[in-house]
Amino acid sequence: MSELDSRANGRHAALVIGAGIAGIQAALDIADAGFKVYLVEKSPSIGGRMSQLDKTFPTLDCSSCILTPKMADVPRNPNITLLTCTQVKNVEGQAGDFHVTLEREPRYVDEKLCTGCGLCTDACPVSVPNLFNAGLDSHKAIYRVFPQAVPPAFVIEKKPSPCKITCPAHIPVQGYVALIAQGKFREAYQRVLDAGVPFVGTLGRVCYHPCETECKRADWDEAVSICALKRFAYDAGTLHAPPKPAPVHYAERVAVIGAGPAGLTAAYNLTLRGYKVTVFDALPAPGGMLAAGIPEYRLPRDVLKDEIETITALGVELKMNTPIGRDGGPSLEDLRRDYQAVFMAIGAHGSSRLDVPNEDVQGVFQAVPFLRHLNMGHEAKIGKRVAVIGGGNSAIDAARCALRLGSEVQLVYRRSRVEMPAAAWEVASAEEEGVKLTFLSAPTKVIEKDRRVIGIECIRMELGEPDSSGRRRPVPIPGSEYILDVDTVIAAIGQNVESAGLGVETKRDRVIVDPLTLETSVKGVFAGGDAVIGPGSVVEAIGAGIQAAESIHRYLRGMDLREGRTKDTPKAKDIEVVPTSPVKRAPRERMQELSIAERLNGFIEVELGLTQEQAIAEAQRCLACAVCSECNQCVTACLRGAIIHDDKPKRMDVDVDAILVATGFDVFDPHRKPELGYGKYPQVITSLEFERLASASGPTAGKISLNGHPPKKITFIQCVGSRDRSLNLPNCSRVCCMAVAKQAHLAHDRLPDAEITVFYMDVRAFGKGFEEFYDRVREEGVIYRRGNPSEIIRRGDKVVVRAEDTLIGEQVEVESDLVVLAVGMSPRADASNVSETLNLVRGADGFFAEAHPKLRTVESNVPGIFLAGCSQGPKDIPDTVAHAKAAASAAMILLNRN
Amino acid sequence: MLQIESRTFAKERGLFACVQCGKCTGGCPMAMKTKLNPRAIIYRVLIAGNGFNLEGRDELWDCTTCSTCYSRCPKQVNPMEAIVAMRSAIVEKGKIHPNVKTALESTFRNGNPLKLPREDRGLWAKDLQVKAFAETGAEYLFYVGCTPSYDPHGQKVARALVSLLQSAGVDFGILGNDENCCSSEVRRLGEVGLFEAMVEENAEMFKELNVQKMFTVSPHCFNVFKNDYHTIEAGATFGAQVQHYTQMLADLLKDGRLKFNGSFAKKVTYHDPCYLGKHNGIFDEPREVLTGIPGVELIEMDRSREKSLCCEGGGGRMWVEGTNPGTRLAQLRVKEALETGAEVLATACPFCLLTLDEAVKHLNAEEKIRVLDVAEIAAQAL
Secondary structure, three states, X not given: OHHHOOHHHHOOEEEEEOOOHHHHHHHHHHHHOOOEEEEEOOOOOOOOHHHHOOEOOOOOOEHHHHHHHHHHHHHHOOOEEEEOOEEEEEEEEEOOEEEEEEEEOOOOEOOOOOOOOOHHHHHOOOEEEOOOOOOOOEEEOEEOOOOOOOOOOOEEOEXXXXXXXXXXXXXXXXHHHHHHHOOOHHHHHHHHHHOOOOOHHHHHHHOOOHHHHHOHHHHOOOOOOHHHHHHHHHHHHOOOOOOOOOOOOOOOEEEEEOOOHHHHHHHHHHHHXXXXXXXXXXXXOOOOHHHHOOXXXXXOHHHHHHHHHHHHHOOOEEEOOOOOOOOOOOOHHHHHHHOOEEEEXXXXXXXXXXXXXXXXXXXXXXXXXXXXXXXXXXXXXXXXXXXXXXXXXHHHHHHHHHHHOOOEEEEEOXXXXXXXXXXXXXXXXHHHHOOEEEOOEEEEXXXXXXXXXXXXXXXXXXXXXXXXXXXXXXXXXXXOOEEEOOOEEEEOOOEEOOOOOOOOOEEOOEEOOOOOXXXXXXXXXXXXXXXXXXXXXXXXXXHHHHHHHHHHHHHHOOOOOOOOOOOOOOOHHHOOOOOOOOOOOOOOOOOOEOOHHHHHOOOOOOEOOOOHHHXXXXXXXXXXXXXXXXXXXXXXXXXXXXXXOOOOOEEEEEEEOEEEEOOOOEEOOHHHOHHHOEOOEOOEEEHHHHHHHHOOOOOOOOOOOEOOEOOOEEEEEEEEOOOEHHHOEOOOOOOHHHHHHHHHHHHHHHOOOOEXXXXXXXXXXXXXXXXXXXXXXXXXXXXXXXXXXXXXXXXOOEEEEEEEEOOOOEEEEEEEOEEEEEEOEEOOOOHHHHHHHHOOOEOOOOOEOOOEOOOEOOEOOOOOEEEOHHHOOOOOHHHHHHHHHHHHHHHHHHHHHO | XXXXXXXXXXXXXXXHHOOOOOHHHHHOOOOOOOOOOHHHHHHHHHHOOOOEEOOOOHXXXXXXXXXXXXXXXXXXXXXXXXXXXXXXXXXXXXXXXXXXXHHHHHHHHHOOOOOOOHHHOOHHHOOOOOEEHHHHOOOEEEEOOHHHHHOHHHHHHHHHHHHHHHHOOOOEEEOHHHOOOOOHHHHHOOOHHHHHHHHHHHHHHHHHOOOOEEXXXXXXXXXXXXXXXXXXXXXXXXXXXXXXXXXXXXXXXXXXXXXXXXXXXXXXXEOOOOOOOOOOOOOHHHHHHHHHOXXXXXXXXXXXXXXXXXXXXXXXXXXXXXXXXXXXXHHHHHHHHHHOOOOEEEEOOHHHHHHHHHHHHHOOOOOOOEEEEHHHHHHHOO
């Protein structure tokens, strides 16, 4: 890779892993000596823990003030290549000759273009706890870790989105949901359009919403009502004003066969990309199954018309009443001659026959032509007593339509309810409206008189072994025939693709395609939707349309059709969601529906949509588990075009002579000491939280307060998560005694009237100026009591620290407004990964082990790999810097020798 | 003189690891009201040279063996077990309180510390259709325990449990009059010899009857079977898998075998028994059962789970008053329960039931709050 040229143009190089104060110091020293340094940092900014601290002990100088100049030196140093959001994946070779593979996580913001202006953050609708401020406040999904961050570029936090992954069209669900939650309805509608989906109001009504099945909110109460929100985005967000025609950029023309959801979606996307597209369809009106198959009570025609007008207004040309390859229409070859690419999305409009005697007599209909006839505005002549045969969505649609035409309707299905392919809520509505369901029955003969239906003979079935579809196969029970007294039969037992004569390879009736690119057996001809998968759903067809548009664009531009299209996204089921704040249980908002009487009186839409208040409340139920919702508000806000939502991880290889490990430490999580009530009592905080509270750049601008009130009694507890065998953290954390002394001093300094108590086991003031500082703090009036508090309980609005004061040998209770837990320094949670990648040995305390405890404290067990700072064990800042400088010096011996 | 060899004593019990931080005493419920100071006792043993005199250390009998000290100790020292061991030294010299002596003798003679006849042990189940384990065998042995066998409230719990398990289709049987005290309290009172004899007797019987799986009403019985039997030579033959009944019910609920057709529409707070919670980490299962009952609104006391306040019923304290009988922790506990506004104080231990019941009466709070076992509540919702 050019920006990381191997061996830095022949110079000797070092890799420094971790850019806290240790890593920064070591990198600067090595670079100043004239060697090349790759400084790799996992997080988006350098600075490490020291950037979170307020004052430093015992001299009380400001942590940021002494750190920031060093941070600023890093990007200025020509010998240092800084790689943030980057981790070491693999190391091979030996001292003097290491080959290192790095992986850079996407920042989703171009570091070079971002000026750090912050317009994106203002526009972002998603907030998450700010871990830099120890969770005391929040930041947006697009954020900068802290104002002095190096590099200053913003970063987007993204996690896998179960709804988006599950959606066959990969619509960024959380994006439009977040926008609805903010009352930005027009933007919400636009967001769905921008995802390449022109059918917002349509999908919001008829989608089978597999996204809701995977919504993680259901782990707490119920899934977010995503489909209803999409409908709301259309109902409240569309202007009903057709867009201006899209400019044509390319000379190539594209033909689309079929004006259904797949064909029109492809046409929409290709037109927006700058192609001239013509859509051919055999039917007189566009929409495919949306227009011909789905009844009006589910999808009002003005919604469909409006959405198709949006597509045609862009410049998509429709040629209706034009079948391809039959009935005198042009052939596929004709199209291939006149157009440079063809997308075949002819749907599945054919019908499977019942295969029973007398099925051609008057009064026997096929569901698809029956619905088409009705939906195209013609009168349908059916009888008073109708039997619908089948259990899919078309069967339910036909049954509910027949009901609305005034007939009595009986649905006959050969398996049982659980095997019905129709959506459960559709079946429930049909039943509510009066459709009678007969399960485990199949027709054997149509009974006729004078070539008219007068009944249908059925046979009872039972369920046998599962068949290839995994459902149990129905088996007839001999002799169980019976007769249903009906005058109309509507068969809805299957749809097929009318693919004969098109000239592409098919399997049975379905068009064979490459599942990734949708290429057919004929060059330049692509296919998708029901024509490929058989009768499916609208959203699958839309997904295929988007996929086809991408393929056709790549094909016409001579690009690789496959590159970057296989996504290794996790399965929605495997995604674990840990909410950032407690989830308040709230049931989902439900749409009003028409009464049964109103429904049956014509074809008016049954569901009435969410009200504005309902929609906002429902949208706020979203856990925002993907953090960034991909609402694209940042893209609109950014004046520099720096946002890259589809940024990908990058692998890089570097060759170095030496490696320095400066990966630092984690702070102990006091949830593991439940008796101290951390996380339960807001008055109990960690020492890191106290640093942020005390810091002038922190969430309270340096005011030590809790819910706006300055605490009158503050208690510090030492040795939380250190010197503790029961937690397997046996070591002394070394800095907490002095950190507590410093914090007690700060508390006294800011709140001179506060009563400050420190509970300690021993006070270890061993460093230069430490004992003197400890003396000073006691003389300021801070009370030191010997004893390790046993528990914290609540009393009114205060908490009570219960302990034994071991010097008087009595149990004591200290009422407190604020309790600060001096949490220990623990090994990094991912230390085992680092240790595996680099072959490093860890000590009993979990930190990386030095080669010799006295004489070689910066060398690791691997020659050429050095340890710097707290990765080797807890240290204060002066010791960390000294250790880092020693490690740098040891590495330079190697760099110089090679 | 009641001298122990303190250096050996300290070494065998890991007391030299103690850093005198006082975390044990700071949380000790008895240190709130008596002279008991686990840290100071350890300190005295550590500095005693080679002989520590137990004479006059009456506070050793204050310990309820709640295990707060051990569960909090950062150095994994177990002051509670040290205290039990000191009791053993006293018992060995025969210098014990008459009440303790009576309880131990009754355990030896009647198989229970309550001075009640052995032949009445199975009476509680006389009118119930419960399998006799010894005759028919069963998947589970229902080990009832002394208090649930004889005490009226305890019997109600045992009967409730029978109806719950029967409705869930669990195959279990009881030992009736052949059941013997588990000897948990004998061990806490320091009578090592009797404890070993009882363990041997019980372990032999269970082996003969081929007991593979068993469950108990009392967390004390559960604990001794689970944690103590197999650690001593006398219990080497004991190999059954032991569960507390709340674990069984929680599993049955999860599997859908236990179903509630009724409801229990009350505000309930739950008191964690020490031998279930602090000793064995079973905090969630009783709560899963309670929240699985339709109508139950579970409210937590501030001191819950790891911070649950001991009711003073354990560690042999049913038979020894201790040095400050005036203030009862159970009364403090009932006050805490009342503060939550709960109508029912639920627990899952026969000792807790007794002490809390008595405290409610003492506080004249019978109108405001009832003490019920989790099993009783669950059975009411069947």
